[in-house]
Amino acid sequence: MEKKIIAVVGATGAQGGGLVNAILSDPDQEFGVRVLTRDPKSDKAKALKERGAEIAHADVNDKESLIKAFKGAYGAFCVTFFWDHFSAEIEMEQARLMAEAAEAAGLEHLIWSTLEDTRKWVPIEDKRMPTLQEKYKVPHFDAKGASDKYFKDSKVPVTLLRTSFYWENFIHFGMAPKRGDDGTLSLVMPLEEAKMPSMCVEDIGRCALGVFKAGKQYQGKTIGISGEFLTGKQMAETFSEVFGEKVKYVSVPHDVYRGFDFPGADDLGNMYQFKVDFEEVYCANRDLELSRKLNPKLETFHGWLVRHKEQIPMETQTA
């Protein structure tokens, strides 16, 4: 029987890459995968082709390219790339184009990788955190949540998939524990005592595959996935255990974090404040049991860290 094709946006990246891996390594081999990329000749695209993926050119700013790349597929996984441009408006426009292209191509199921529009809980006039880009509180969350409507309005059956903080941020996003002048390692995260849902990107992919495999079950639904709900202290303790050296958890005030000197610090400062102030809601929006049902291989942070220890850019103790 011919395999149903899933077209994956961001397939050479983290979330999409997780789904491509999940599909290619699925023992059931129910689905085939189509990698959407701006550069079909890149090493990453070529490596995926060698593993059995179809490759299609597409740019999320170009609706025609998306229609072409979606055509003939059964489903699609759609994600946007906030940190490439830092603009909520661009993100919303790209989401709209993907939703319209999916409908034009006649897809049968689409997963939109989304997050909460935090303005539902922190209205724009709420002074607890600054308003950013004129009308957002957490631009990279709000733009995704506000874009849900494009997918809900589409004729394509959609699953809105709320993801969680990825552990890969400790590898690629500059979030690994750092050694201070006093020689001790600290994990700096303005999470206070709150528990934060988190997971690895391979599990986002495996959960997304679980959603596709379930057919109609999650169509028309919003679901949230996570691997574990962990406090900053628990994450620091896991680092200490795996690296065999004490890692201290340091929760700086949100205002201090917003003032850090890296692009997007204000957005992330607001994000952490939202996660702390609305801990209950934010955790309740993600279902550990469902995540495990969709993906029985769901990893723990400890297991993930042991497997990825060598990739964490952490200055280890010299003898």
Ligand SMILES: NC(=O)c1ccc[n+]([C@@H]2O[C@H](COP(=O)([O-])OP(=O)(O)OC[C@H]3O[C@@H](n4cnc5c(N)ncnc54)[C@H](OP(=O)(O)O)[C@@H]3O)[C@@H](O)[C@H]2O)c1
């Ligand atoms: N970090 C976290 O903890 C976290 C948690 C939840 C959600 N998120 C969200 O995840 C999103 C990013 O996803 P990711 O981490 O999977 O991305 P990523 O690893 O940065 O992957 C980006 C991939 O997308 C492709 N891409 C970039 N611009 C494109 C365009 N204009 N058209 C088509 N493809 C394009 C690129 O592929 P080619 O070069 O091959 O075209 C690239 O390999 C962000 O919006 C972020 O807010 C992040």
